[in-house]
Structures are given as C-alpha cells and as structure tokens.
Amino acid sequence: MNKQSHHQELPPDRLKNETLVIHADDEVTNDGTVAPAIYYSATFRAQDSAEFADMAGTPRHPRYYTRYGNPVHERVKKVMAELEGTETALVTGSGMGAIATTILALVSAGDHVIAQTRHYMSTAKIMDEMLPRFGVEVTLVEQADITAFEAAIRPNTKLIMVESPANPTLVVTDLAAVAELARSRGIIVVADNTFATPINQRPHDLGIDVVVHSATKYLGGHHDLTAGVICTSEELAERIWHTHISIGSVLSPMDAWLLLRGLRTLPMRVERINANALALAEFLEEQPQIERVYYPGLASHPQHELAKRQMRGFGGMIAFEIKGGYDATERFVSALKLSLNAVSLGGVDSLVVHTAAMWGGVMTEEQMRTAGIQPNFVRYSVGLEHIDDLKADLLQALQVV
Incomplete structure (x- = not known):
C-alpha cells in the first residue's frame, strides 16, 4: 500500500483485513471442512413441523429456501459485514440487484431522492427514468459541492445516493459531510463503495447507513462471477430483505462460493x-x-x-x-x-x-x-x-x- 494512503484508520481492537477475510466466517458451519462446501440446493428440509414453522418465519434464514438465504451466502455476509464494519449484510445476484433493491426498499411514491450527477450508468438510469415512473422525485447535484446536497434537501427527502470515487470520472464525495447533513434530518444515505472496496474506504465509519457493492468487480476479483452485496444495520437489512425476496435477485450458491474465494485474497x-x-x-x-x-x-x-x-x-x-x-x-x-x-x-x-x-x-x-x-x-x-x-x-x- 502506498505511504500516502492510510488516513481512515481502523478500530484498534479489530482484526486486520488479511485475517478477517480468512476467519470471519469460521463459525457459520461446523462440518469439519477447511475449504467451505457449496450448498447447491434450492430448498432445505425441516425435521418436523415446528422446525419448519421456525424456518419459514425467520427472516434471512440460511437453510430454508435459497432465495431467502443459503449457508454459502451466510459466509459471504459475515466476511463483508466485518470488512465494512456493519451489523450485517445481504447478497444479491448482481451489483445492480443490490443497488435497485436497496433504493426500491427505502423509498415510496411521494418521496424525494438526492443523487449525484455522476453515477454508474445503470444507477443514473434508475434516477432519471425508473424512480420518476413510480412517483419518486429525484434531484441531481454536483457531488464535489457539499452545499449543493444541503440546498437540495426537502421535507420529503428520504434518501441520498452517493458513489465515491464515481464511475467513470473518479470525482470524490465528502462522505462524512453528506452523512452529517442527513443524520439530523432522518435521511438514509446509501453509498456505492465498488470502486474503493472496504480495503481502501469504509463509508459506514464515516456515518453512511447502507454500503452497496458490485461484487462482480474487486470483491470477486477474477472476472468470473456476478454478485452484489448490501452492508447495513440489522433493522435496515430486514426492510431491504423483504423487497429482495420479492424482486428475486438471487445469488447462486456457486457464485457465492466464488465470491467467498475471491474475498480471501482481496x-x-x-x-x-x-x-x-x-x-x-x-x-x-x-x-x-x-x-x-x-x-x-x-x-x-x-x-x-x-x-x-x-x-x-x-x-x-x-x-x-x-x-x-x-x-x-x-x-x-x-x-x-x-x-x-x-x-x-x-x-x-x-x-x-x-x-x-x-x-x-x-x-x-x-x-x-x-x-x-x-x-x-x-x-x-x-x-x-x-x-x-x-x-x-x-x-x-x-x-x-
């Protein structure tokens, strides 16, 4: 790592990233294997009706139905939550699955969203085309100007979407300043951390509520999978998960396993x-x-x-x-x-x-x-x-x- 780039320090009691990516998921399953198994099953059986009722009624259960969760998903979630410093994480079938699911879960008709003029093109199209179709107002602001974010806030602003560095122009957003603006007003801030990765930047430490990734990129790291990750609190994860299971952007067990393998060397x-x-x-x-x-x-x-x-x-x-x-x-x-x-x-x-x-x-x-x-x-x-x-x-x- 170059000597200029060490300013956002990690908590002193936290394991180093090189250790976390190998051991954060050690306790997810205890089947005696060193390399994690691939659970290639769409559904999981219960031993009796009481267990089935418990599985069906538990959000994000890892052994009920793979659209809801899977043991390999659980491993990825543990590693990513530790890396980003959040309470938990969700996984999706693509980065845009993570971004679209998060946005749709957190806004409704009549709400207002603030986003940047520079976003990944599919995120930009959600702001320009999709959200207005569902009655959500969107204001785009110049991300380098923190006063533009503040000026755009309305009484019905529910979400601010940021991306830093931004695709493709590498403009940087002051994440802590945006988070501070939003916090006192009860506005949720979502940050796309794909370009930086949690190795280079931890938005949650700067006050960001939800951190999303296209795990297809650095997290997987080998151009052989598509996946998305959402890192956030338990409360917001449950809200987002209910939309996730309806949209159905499911991460396959094989891609989850490949993602976990990629994370080991991130x-x-x-x-x-x-x-x-x-x-x-x-x-x-x-x-x-x-x-x-x-x-x-x-x-x-x-x-x-x-x-x-x-x-x-x-x-x-x-x-x-x-x-x-x-x-x-x-x-x-x-x-x-x-x-x-x-x-x-x-x-x-x-x-x-x-x-x-x-x-x-x-x-x-x-x-x-x-x-x-x-x-x-x-x-x-x-x-x-x-x-x-x-x-x-x-x-x-x-x-x-």
Whole structure:
C-alpha cells in the first residue's frame, strides 16, 4: 500500500483485513471442512413441523429456501459485514440487484431522492427514468459541492445516493459531510463503495447507513462471477430483505462460493492494484499524447486532500483523455495488447474501455454530458500484471495516436 494512503484508520481492537477475510466466517458451519462446501440446493428440509414453522418465519434464514438465504451466502455476509464494519449484510445476484433493491426498499411514491450527477450508468438510469415512473422525485447535484446536497434537501427527502470515487470520472464525495447533513434530518444515505472496496474506504465509519457493492468487480476479483452485496444495520437489512425476496435477485450458491474465494485474497490484490494504479497514473501524466489524467491519488486531482482524508488507498481505476478526439482514442484502445478491451473492472486482468463508445449505446447525449463523459475519455481498470509490462503496453499504444 502506498505511504500516502492510510488516513481512515481502523478500530484498534479489530482484526486486520488479511485475517478477517480468512476467519470471519469460521463459525457459520461446523462440518469439519477447511475449504467451505457449496450448498447447491434450492430448498432445505425441516425435521418436523415446528422446525419448519421456525424456518419459514425467520427472516434471512440460511437453510430454508435459497432465495431467502443459503449457508454459502451466510459466509459471504459475515466476511463483508466485518470488512465494512456493519451489523450485517445481504447478497444479491448482481451489483445492480443490490443497488435497485436497496433504493426500491427505502423509498415510496411521494418521496424525494438526492443523487449525484455522476453515477454508474445503470444507477443514473434508475434516477432519471425508473424512480420518476413510480412517483419518486429525484434531484441531481454536483457531488464535489457539499452545499449543493444541503440546498437540495426537502421535507420529503428520504434518501441520498452517493458513489465515491464515481464511475467513470473518479470525482470524490465528502462522505462524512453528506452523512452529517442527513443524520439530523432522518435521511438514509446509501453509498456505492465498488470502486474503493472496504480495503481502501469504509463509508459506514464515516456515518453512511447502507454500503452497496458490485461484487462482480474487486470483491470477486477474477472476472468470473456476478454478485452484489448490501452492508447495513440489522433493522435496515430486514426492510431491504423483504423487497429482495420479492424482486428475486438471487445469488447462486456457486457464485457465492466464488465470491467467498475471491474475498480471501482481496487485501493483497487491492494493495498491489493500488500501487500499480498510482504508478501508471503518474506515468500517464508525463506522456505528451495525454490531455488529462483523473486519479484521486495524484496531487493534480482537485480533491486529492479529501481522498487522502477518507481513503486508505486510491484504488485501481484511472480515467484519462487522449489528444486527438474520438478517432485517436479508438486507435489507442485498439492498439493495446495486454490491457483487454472489455467492460467491467476490478479483476486480475487490466481492462480498458473507450467510455464514449461504451456508454453511448445506453445513455443519451445529454446524460453523457451530465456524467462528464467526453469523446476522448478512456476508463482503465488496472490489474495485477507487472508494472513495467503495463507501462510498455500503454507506451506502444500511444504511438499510434
């Protein structure tokens, strides 16, 4: 982990992350195995009618019906709750399953939601298109301006949705300041912590009520599963769970097992990715073909001091703009050899996308402008490859610009 990124300290009596990811779930099942078993069963039998009634009436029971819970789900939940410092957690079949389920569980017609102008594109579409259809008002604010959040609050504001660093522009939100604004007014704050991971940032420690993840990304870490996680209090988890079982965004036992396996190495992977990303961001700033680099770990980032204050590491996502516009950016992306041209992020392989080309298929031009996506914008997910090889790959691709 780089020496600048250790400001959000952990509680002194808490086990270190490297230990938590291996032992937090030790007591979930005691079947004698060292590696956890995969419980590939949709349903679980009761020994008698009294036990069945207890299983059916217990929210989030891990051995009733896999849409309600599963022993492998229980292991993931234990690890994630410990990592994020929350009372409990829920798992879903995708990151958007986690985000949509949480939002729909916590707002109703007539309520008001505050969100950022910059969110992951599917989250943005929930705000722009889905919630208004169900009678929920949404106000979008510039996330770097805490006064904009305060000015947007209304008597019927029930939820604030934040994402920091934001996808894809890596703008940072002052999580503690937003949480403080909301707390005295009884507003729930939900934070998407996908880009940071709990290794680099713990929003709950800063006052955030609900922390959501696309576990498809860093938590799984190998580009081989889709999953979502919701970390929160017992009270809010029960509210969200009742919506979850109706929506049915179920995490399969196999994907839950793969996610648990990925979590075992999360601290080590993130440490290496942090180091790679900072080195590449500094390298890119020196290249004449690059117009601008966006990375919270750079001193040139306008919110670098805030990032240092609330994060312990700056993550593996870099964004940058290529000189020469859309066509030059297309040539650059096509010329990369080690960095794969593919959606998603957070795995062992470095992935790259020409953001305007990817998001243009699902967002309007106005939505893209609001999100800050320029025609020459590149989103780069740094992997675990050797830093010298990644630099060489970028350098050769820049020669065609």
